[in-house]
Amino acid sequence: MGKETVHKINKPRAIRRLVIWYKRNAAVTSLVDTAASSAVTASNVAGNVVSGAGSVVSTASNVASNVAGNVAGNVVSSAESVVNTASSVVSNASSLAKNTLQPLVFDPLKRLQNSDNILDKVEDSQSNRIWIAVDGMGGDYAPGPILEGCLEAIARFPINIKFVGKIEKVKIEAEKIGLVDLLEKEIENKRLELIDSGDPIGMNEEATAVRKRKNASINVAMDLVRNNKAKAVYSAGNSGAMMTSAIFRIGRLKGIDRPAIGALFPTRDQTRPVLVLDVGANTDCKPSYLHQFALLGNIYAKDVLQVKKPRIGLLNIGEEECKGNDLSLKTFELLSTEKNFDFGGNCEGRDVLSGNFDVIVCDGFTGNILLKFLESVGGVLLDILKSELPRGRRGKVGSAFLKSNLLRIKKRLDHAEHGGALLLGVNGICVIGHGSSKSLSVVSALRLAHSAVSHDVMENLNQLQKLQVLNP
Numbered sequence: 001m002g003k004e005t006v007h008k009i010n011k012p013r014a015i016r017r018l019v020i021w022y023k024r025n026a027a028v029t030s031l032v033d034t035a036a037s038s039a040v041t042a043s044n045v046a047g048n049v050v051s052g053a054g055s056v057v058s059t060a061s062n063v064a065s066n067v068a069g070n071v072a073g074n075v076v077s078s079a080e081s082v083v084n085t086a087s088s089v090v091s092n093a094s095s096l097a098k099n100t101l102q103p104l105v106f107d108p109l110k111r112l113q114n115s116d117n118i119l120d121k122v123e124d125s126q127s128n129r130i131w132i133a134v135d136g137m138g139g140d141y142a143p144g145p146i147l148e149g150c151l152e153a154i155a156r157f158p159i160n161i162k163f164v165g166k167i168e169k170v171k172i173e174a175e176k177i178g179l180v181d182l183l184e185k186e187i188e189n190k191r192l193e194l195i196d197s198g199d200p201i202g203m204n205e206e207a208t209a210v211r212k213r214k215n216a217s218i219n220v221a222m223d224l225v226r227n228n229k230a231k232a233v234y235s236a237g238n239s240g241a242m243m244t245s246a247i248f249r250i251g252r253l254k255g256i257d258r259p260a261i262g263a264l265f266p267t268r269d270q271t272r273p274v275l276v277l278d279v280g281a282n283t284d285c286k287p288s289y290l291h292q293f294a295l296l297g298n299i300y301a302k303d304v305l306q307v308k309k310p311r312i313g314l315l316n317i318g319e320e321e322c323k324g325n326d327l328s329l330k331t332f333e334l335l336s337t338e339k340n341f342d343f344g345g346n347c348e349g350r351d352v353l354s355g356n357f358d359v360i361v362c363d364g365f366t367g368n369i370l371l372k373f374l375e376s377v378g379g380v381l382l383d384i385l386k387s388e389l390p391r392g393r394r395g396k397v398g399s400a401f402l403k404s405n406l407l408r409i410k411k412r413l414d415h416a417e418h419g420g421a422l423l424l425g426v427n428g429i430c431v432i433g434h435g436s437s438k439s440l441s442v443v444s445a446l447r448l449a450h451s452a453v454s455h456d457v458m459e460n461l462n463q464l465q466k467l468q469v470l471n472p
Helices: 002-029 033-066 069-104 110-121 144-156 167-176 180-188 217-226 239-249 287-303 326-336 364-388 392-413 439-454 457-466
Strands: 130-135 159-165 192-196 232-235 260-265 274-277 311-315 342-347 359-361 420-424 429-433
Touching: 130 217, 130 439, 144 159, 144 167, 144 180, 144 192, 144 439, 159 167, 159 217, 159 439, 167 180, 167 192, 180 192, 192 217, 217 232, 217 239, 217 429, 232 439, 239 420, 239 429, 260 287, 260 364, 274 287, 274 364, 287 311, 287 326, 287 359, 287 420, 287 457, 311 326, 311 364, 326 342, 420 439, 429 439
Parallel strands: 130 159, 130 232, 159 192, 232 429, 274 359, 311 342, 311 359
Antiparallel strands: 260 274, 260 420, 420 429
């Protein structure tokens, strides 16, 4: 009887701890006033019920000590029922807070998203919409998920899509995933156009294959940009093939020796991602290449990320200017004397996500390893958090409180939210998607393409050719 009494006395303590924890944590989830109001209201309801549950449990303990076991058992059973009800209300409170906060969660391009949201209020006239060419056959899961993402993006942003691929295969895939009606509707509304092409360049093929197969989907899509029938091109296919196709079909910017792939990484500041380049286009680099990457990244950060004075960093093994290999030492000398941007010095690996830099330059070998490592962090972190949550009813209540937080963490670290990376240094806007891209990634990449076009990135990138440093 004594052990049973002690066990029951501990229950209200545990519940009170959870209530106190939730009240402290409520400030974290209150991102905006409206969301905070909804979350607090819901949590108050949950708190009242939990408090009631605690009182009943306490009553149950007293009765258990002084009254026959059967009566105590009935009261305890009622207390258990109230606790379950409390858990349910807490879960509903969490869901309410999540649903209110979800539209406002972190986005790697939140500045762009905020400006894009204004477009929803503008008349959706055909003349204001931007044509984007999409390599519908590129990617591990193409063309189905690519088409699905394009149709969703058309509904969300003022863009039109020229979908390049084997038309018969595209229609078959559309039928499989139930998109035939929507596809035909968008074609009829002249917001989507199917462009026939040959097979894509496979992931395992050499990039130079684009020179032999002129009808490859990436070549057909790139020609649409070259002939001014589209303002940008997107592909989740072979990135090397895309870069080669871009160089041969739309050309490099004058003064740029090697194009670079720039990817956005999240930082501590949810509204200020960092641009890292190169992340895979050039595994072997010269100091002059990294200098050019810094010039390209500086303009991108100003125009698209809307940073007035971007801070440039050089990825290295130490902050001191004497640290690093031969490439790092010579590149540091070039960047430290450049007057066209703000060079902040060397950036160590631990500083990449700190938010202290807006642009970080490195060779493509190092950058690609960094990119792939970051892609794994989100999933691993969530698995660790889930494994550390307590089991049983207590764990379920705690999980209800944490659910919306965990989803936001996942969203901040999920590479699918980033969508794609810009190929900087070519004479056109090219967005490279991840090979495993699905609809969400496609939507994010097309938003990135639209933002780059609407902010006149190419106009300012073309001004680089006037710099004396690029015309020795």
